[in-house]
Amino acid sequence: MAVIRCRYNMAPFSVGDRKRPGPDRRSVEISKITADALKPAVFLEKFPRSTIDVFIEILEAEGGTRCAGITAASVALADAGIPMRDLVVSCAAGKADGNVVLDLSEDEDKEGEADLPVAIMPRTGEITLLQMDGHLTSEEFDKALDLAVEGCKKINEIQKEAIKNRYGEENG
C-alpha cells in the first residue's frame, strides 16, 4: 500500500498577525486529517512501497483553508495522474448569528457559534472528513450537515470543470 503524507503549511504573511514559520499543533492536526480525508479516494494498493506527498501552502487565509486545501489537493492528485475512486471535495457549514450557514468566513468563524467542516466523495456521498467545534442542537447539526454536503456538490462541479479545462472533455 502506498502512503499518503500531507503537509498543510501557512505562510507567515497569510494571516493578520505574522505567524511564525514552521508547523504548530493546528497545522499538524490539519495535515493529518487532510491525509485521512484523501486516503479513501486513492487506489493506494496500486502503488506498493511508494509515497505520495501532498503539500498545501496557504498563501492567504480568510476562513475555510482546510476545506480549500483538501479540495485543491484532490484535483492536484488527479492532475498528477494518480488513479482515484472519486475526487474528494470539502466545504464547511456552521452557525453564525443564530443561523445555519454555508462556508464560514474568518469573522463568522471567530464570532460564530459552530463550525462543521465536511469532506465527501460526491459519487457515493461517503464522508471522509468531519470535524466540529461549537454548539449545535441535533436538528441544527442535521441541517448544517445537509448544507455542507450540498456545498460540496457545487464545488465538485468546479473541480470537474478545472480538470476538463486542462485536459479537454473528449480526452478526459
Added chain:
Amino acid sequence: MVNIVPEITRKSITELIKKGERADSRSPDEYRDVELEVGVIEKAEGSARVKIGNTQIMIGIKPQIGEPFADTPNVGVLMTNSELLPMASPTFEPGPPDERSVELSRVTDRCLREGQVIDLEKLCIIEDEKVWMIFLDLHVLDYDGNLMDAAVLGSVAALLNTKIPAARIENDKLVIDEENSIDLPIKEKPLMCTFAKIGGELVVDPSLEEENIMDSRISIGMREDGSICAMQKGGEMPFTKEEIRKAVNITSQKTKELREHLK
C-alpha cells in the same frame, strides 16, 4: 543533497556555453522572462510575486512593534526569512531551514540592508523602547535556478508596495493609527545579479540545469548609482580577478534592466 547530472547533459550544456550559446537559446548575458506583480496578498501589509523563468517566489511583508537591539536603540529592524517549500523542488525537504535556505535569506538580507532599501532610523518610534520590526518572508513556490536575484527583486518590489500603520506618541502612550497608513521610508533600490561559471565562461541568471553543473557562482548586489552593496561567491571552484571585474561590469547593465520592472 547530491545532484546527479548525466555526463551527456553536463557536456552538452558546457559545450554550448563555450560557443557562446545556451541550452534554452539565451545569450550569455540574457535574463529569462521576468514577471512581477505587487499587492497580491490582502492580509499582508506589502507583497509581491516574482517570476524569473519558472522560478517563482511569493514575498510578504508584516510589520510588528518590537524592541530595538541594544546596540542600535534608535533604529528599526528588518528581518528576512526564507522558506524553500517542498513543492518547489524534489530536493527541498520539510523541516527547519537548511543551509541553502539560510544562505538565501542572509544574502537577500545583506543586499537589502547594506543597499539601504529602508531608512531604518525612521522606523524608530521611542528610542530604546519601541521600533517597527519589518518581517520579510520569502516563500519559494517553484525553483528553477537563480533564487537570489528573484528574491531581491521581489523583496524590493514588496517593500515599495508596503503600507504600515501610522504610529505616534500621545500623552506618553503609543497610538497605532490603523486608519492612516504610511509608505515605508524607502531610500534605495538595490538589486542583485547572479552569474554561473561553466566551462570557464560566465553566464547570467543561471537556470536550474546550469546551476546543477556550474563550477562556481557569484552574486553581486548593486545600488542605482552603480555602487556595490553585497556579494556572495558560491560553488567549489575559484574565480579570477578579471572574471569578477567582468561580472561587476555586466551587473551594472543588468540591474538597470531589472530596475525597469520596479516602475
